[in-house]
Amino acid sequence: MGKENQPKQEFKFGLYQGIVYEAQDLNGKADPFVQVRAIKTDGTYSKVLFKSTVKKATLNPAWNEYDKIKVKDYVNDLLVELYDEDLVKNDFIGRQIISMGRVRSGIFDEVVKFEDDKNNVKGTVRIKIERN
Incomplete structure (x- = not known):
C-alpha cells in the first residue's frame, strides 16, 4: 500500500488563547494566525491541515476555535507555526x-x-488535540 493510501486518524484540533511577545507591526501589535502541517517521513511537509482565523491588531489573541484534522498513521510529528x-x-x-x-x-x-x-521563544498558544 502506497503512503498516499495509508489509513488516516481523525483528531479534533483546538486553538485557544495566546501571547505574541513582540510587536510585528508599526502599530505596536500583530495580526497573528496559526497553521498546522504534518511532517512526512522524508522530512517534507503536508498541505496545511488547519489554518486559524487572523486576529487583528493584538498581542493577546483569543481564537477559541477548533476543527477536525486527518493525520496519516505513518506521520510522527505536526509542525505548528505562528505568523x-x-x-x-x-x-x-x-x-x-x-x-x-x-x-x-x-x-x-x-x-x-x-x-x-534561533530558538528564542516568541510567543505561546494553548493547543488541545484529541482523538475524534
Whole structure:
C-alpha cells in the first residue's frame, strides 16, 4: 500500500488563547494566525491541515476555535507555526513540533512555546488535540 493510501486518524484540533511577545507591526501589535502541517517521513511537509482565523491588531489573541484534522498513521510529528499576517508577505513569528506519539497516547492539552530560527521563544498558544 502506497503512503498516499495509508489509513488516516481523525483528531479534533483546538486553538485557544495566546501571547505574541513582540510587536510585528508599526502599530505596536500583530495580526497573528496559526497553521498546522504534518511532517512526512522524508522530512517534507503536508498541505496545511488547519489554518486559524487572523486576529487583528493584538498581542493577546483569543481564537477559541477548533476543527477536525486527518493525520496519516505513518506521520510522527505536526509542525505548528505562528505568523503575523501582512499585505505583501506574512512574517514568521515562531514554530513548534508536536509529537503525534504524545497525541495518540491521550489528550494533548498544553501551552505551546513558539520559537524562532534561533530558538528564542516568541510567543505561546494553548493547543488541545484529541482523538475524534
